[in-house]
Amino acid sequence: MALETALQWWLHALEQGSLARWVRRIAVATVLTGLTLFWLLNKFNGFYVPDAMDQAQIARQIASGQGFTTQYARPLALGIFAARGPVPDPLPEINQAPLGPFLNAVALFVTGRDPKVSVAGAMSSGDLVIAAMGVIFLLGALLAAFLLGRTLFDARSALLGTGLAMATALVWRFGISGLPQPAMMFFFNAALLCLVFALRASDAKSPRSTLIWSGAAAFLLGLVTLGNGIAVWIFAGYLAFAAVAVRPRTTVVPASLLCYALPLLPWVWHNVRSSGQLMGFAHFALMRPNGIDELAFAADLEPRIGFQWGNFLANTAENATKQFAEIFGLFGYNIVAAAFFLAVIFHVFPKWEAAQLRWAILVMWMAAFAGMSIFGAGDAVSVNQLHILFLPVMLFYGLGFLLLLWSRLGFEQPLLRTAFIILLYASVAAPMLAAAGGRSLRFNWPPYLPMLVEKLGDWIGPDEALASDIPWATAWYANRRSLLLPESAQQFELINSERLLGAPLVAIYLTPASGGEKTYAGIVNGRYRDWARVVIGELGTKTPPSWRLRSKVNLPIDGASLLLADRKRWEK
Numbered sequence: 219m220a221l222e223t224a225l226q227w228w229l230h231a232l233e234q235g236s237l238a239r240w241v242r243r244i245a246v247a248t249v250l251t252g253l254t255l256f257w258l259l260n261k262f263n264g265f266y267v268p269d270a271m272d273q274a275q276i277a278r279q280i281a282s283g284q285g286f287t288t289q290y291a292r293p294l295a296l297g298i299f300a301a302r303g304p305v306p307d308p309l310p311e312i313n314q315a316p317l318g319p320f321l322n323a324v325a326l327f328v329t330g331r332d333p334k335v336s337v338a339g340a341m342s343s344g345d346l347v348i349a350a351m352g353v354i355f356l357l358g359a360l361l362a363a364f365l366l367g368r369t370l371f372d373a374r375s376a377l378l379g380t381g382l383a384m385a386t387a388l389v390w391r392f393g394i395s396g397l398p399q400p401a402m403m404f405f406f407n408a409a410l411l412c413l414v415f416a417l418r419a420s421d422a423k424s425p426r427s428t429l430i431w432s433g434a435a436a437f438l439l440g441l442v443t444l445g446n447g448i449a450v451w452i453f454a455g456y457l458a459f460a461a462v463a464v465r466p467r468t469t470v471v472p473a474s475l476l477c478y479a480l481p482l483l484p485w486v487w488h489n490v491r492s493s494g495q496l497m498g499f500a501h502f503a504l505m506r507p508n509g510i511d512e513l514a515f516a517a518d519l520e521p522r523i524g525f526q527w528g529n530f531l532a533n534t535a536e537n538a539t540k541q542f543a544e545i546f547g548l549f550g551y552n553i554v555a556a557a558f559f560l561a562v563i564f565h566v567f568p569k570w571e572a573a574q575l576r577w578a579i580l581v582m583w584m585a586a587f588a589g590m591s592i593f594g595a596g597d598a599v600s601v602n603q604l605h606i607l608f609l610p611v612m613l614f615y616g617l618g619f620l621l622l623l624w625s626r627l628g629f630e631q632p633l634l635r636t637a638f639i640i641l642l643y644a645s646v647a648a649p650m651l652a653a654a655g656g657r658s659l660r661f662n663w664p665p666y667l668p669m670l671v672e673k674l675g676d677w678i679g680p681d682e683a684l685a686s687d688i689p690w691a692t693a694w695y696a697n698r699r700s701l702l703l704p705e706s707a708q709q710f711e712l713i714n715s716e717r718l719l720g721a722p723l724v725a726i727y728l729t730p731a732s733g734g735e736k737t738y739a740g741i742v743n744g745r746y747r748d749w750a751r752v753v754i755g756e757l758g759t760k761t762p763p764s765w766r767l768r769s770k771v772n773l774p775i776d777g778a779s780l781l782l783a784d785r786k787r788w789e790k
Contacts, residue, residue: 246377249384250360254353257390261653264345266662268690269314269601270396274333274348275694276311277322286311286319286488289693293519293704294502296718298493307720312498314601316485317444318398325351333695334672341661342668342695348396355400356393360384362407363610369414370572371614378639379614385643387650388550391599392606399606402445406452406607409438413456413578414571420464421570429473432464436474440481447500448602451589453478455582463574503593508532512594517702519709530592538591547598548605552646555609557616565619576615583608617642663775665729670773671695674727677787684725685710687732687746703732706748707765725783726767 265271272290279287287308295312299305311319325347333344360380367376383389392399412435419427439456443449457474464470489498499516506515507522508529515521541548549555562580567573586604596602624638661668665688675696678684682699686692689700699719703726704710714723732746766784773779781788 246381249381250357253384253390254357256654257394258346258349258353261390262341262346262349262394264341264661264666264668265349265396265694266666267395267397267599267601268688270348271694272690273314273318273398274322274344274396275690275697276314276319277326277348278333278344278694278697279308279311280319280323281327284308286316288314289697289699290689291699291701291719292499292516293702293709293713294516294521295499296713297519297521298499298502300716300718302494305718305720306492310488310492312489312493312495313500315398315444315446316488317401317441318396321351321355321398321401322348322396333668333697342672344694345396345668349394352396352400353393355404356389359400359403359407359610362404362411366407366411366414366611367614369411370569370575371618375614375618379617380610382552382554382613382617382643382646383610385647385650386550386552386555386609387647387653388552388598388606389609390650395599397599397601398445399603402442402449402604403607403610405438405441405445407610409435409442409456410575410579410611412438413460414575416460416464416470417571417574425466425469428464428466429469432460432470433473433477436478437480440478442607443478444481444485446601446604447497448586448589448593448604451585452582452604452607455585456578458585459578459581463578500593504530506533508536513702514705518705519713533594534591537594538587541587541590541595544598545605548595548603549609549612550598550606551649552609552613554616554620554642554646555612557619558612561615561619565615565622567618572615575611579608579611579615664778665731666691667774667779668695670779671727674698674725674781677783678725681721682724683719683721684727685723686727686729688727688729692727703728703746703749711765724767725781725787728780728782730778 265274272288275290276286276288279285279289288311289308291309292313295309296305298312299309326344329347333342360383363383364376364380367379371379392403412431416428416431416435419431435456436453439449439453443453457471460474461467461471486496489495492498493501495501502523503512503515505523505525506512506529507526546556558576558579562576567576583605586608590602590604594602595605620642621635621638624635629635629638668691671691672695674684674692675698678696678698680698683701684692684696684698685701685703687703689702692698692700699721701710701713701719701723704713710723710726713719732749767782769784769786770780770782771786771788773781
C-alpha cells in the first residue's frame, strides 16, 4: 500500500507538482546546452560579417589600453580628420557604436586571447572567444524574454514562445556572428519588462514607481543604442508611446529623456571631439549619392559632400523597398513572429498589460523600420539589422493569436493541440534543420582566409601599413594599420605621401572581393574600375610614375588573391 501511495505521489509530481517543474528546467537546460555546443563547435567557422571583424579589432585596441581607436582607416574618414588638422594616430573610431567593442574587449582581456589562428589550424581563437561572449548574452536574452512572456501571459506561453525563439536559426546565427545584437536583445527585453512594470505602476497611480521603472526602461534603451545608433529610432517610438500611455506625462517624458541620454553622453562627446559631429561617420552617410554603395562612398578621399534631398529620399526609398521585399527573411522565416501583426489588430488579450504593450512594440518597430530605411538594414545577419530584437516578444503575441485561431476550429482533443504546436515548431525550425544537414567550411572563403591574413602581419612591420579590399580583416587578423582600397591609385599615393595613416603604405592585398568578377568588362565597369589593371595584375600605364609596389605574388587559394609590395616581403 505504501509503495502504491508513493508511486501515485511521484506520478502526480511528475505531471503537475514540483517535480514537473524540475523536469521542464532540466529539459530546457539540456536543449540549450545542445544548441549552444552545436552552433559554437559545429557550425561556427570564424567571422564572415565585416562589421564583426571591425568591432573585434577595435576591441583589441581597447583591451590593449589604446582607447576607442581603430586600425581600419576609410579614406573618407581620413579626409574628415585631415580637414580638422593633423590626423590623429591612432585613429579615433567614429563609425562603429561602442557597446560591441567594449564587451568584446572584456572577453579578450579576461581570456588574454588575440586573433592568432590556433583552433584546428584555421579558426582564430579571438573569433571563438568573442562568439562565446555573444552566445552568453544570447542565453541571457532568452531568459529575459521568458520572464517578459511570463509577465505578459503565463509560464506555459512563455516557455513555448521562448522555445520558438530557440528554434529559430537566425537567432543563433546572430549569437555566433560577433555582432552586438545578442547584447542588444538582452537589454531590449529587459527594457520591455521595465516598461510593463511602469504601466502597472501608472495604473496603480504610483508616480514614484512609474518614474523609476520608466527611467530604467529608457536607460536600458540607451544601452541598446550604444549597440547601434539606429536604435535611437526605437527610443523615439518608446517615447511616443510613453507620452500617451504612461502617467504622469509631465515627469515621465523628461525623466525618460534624461535617463536615455546618460549612457550615450560619453559616446557623443567622443564623436564631437574627434569629428565635430554628434553621429560621427553616420552624419556623412546621410550625404551618400544615390547609386553609390556605402563602401565605394567611404573609399573616396575627396567626395563631393553635401546633403541633397533627392539623394536622401532615393536612398531611403531604395532601403525601404529592400526591407519590404526581404522582411520575412529578416525575421528568420518565422511564421509565428509574423503573426504578431495580425494579433495586434484581431486578438483580444486577457491581460491588460499585454494589450497595452502590443502598441508600444508596434510603434517602436515602425520607428525602427524608418531608421533602417534611412541607413539601410543590410542582410539578414548584419550590424544594422534590428528586426531581430523584436523577434522574441513578437513570438509571444503571434503564438497566442495562432492558438486562439486553433481553439476556434473546435478541436478540443489535447493530442491535436499538441500536434498543432509541433507543426508550428517544425515550420520555425526548418532553417535550423536545413543548417544541421549541411557541412560548414573550415573558414569563410572567399574572401576570408585567416591563416593567410595573419601571415601579412609577419611580412609587414608594426610601423608600416597596407591597403586592402578587406581592410577590416587585415586590421583584425594581421594586426596592422589597414586602409580601405581608395578610389584610385592617385588617392593611394596622396595618402601615402602625406602620411595620413602615420605610416608608409608598403603593400596592397587584394582578394576575390575585388577580383572575383569573371570577365574583364565586369572589372573595368564595376566598383574597382579605376584599379582594373592592378586587380587583374596588369601594372602599367594607369599607375603613377612614382608607383613603388612593383613586386607581386599570387596567394592561395588557387592564386585568387594578390599581394603587391615594395619588395618581396614573402621571401623572408
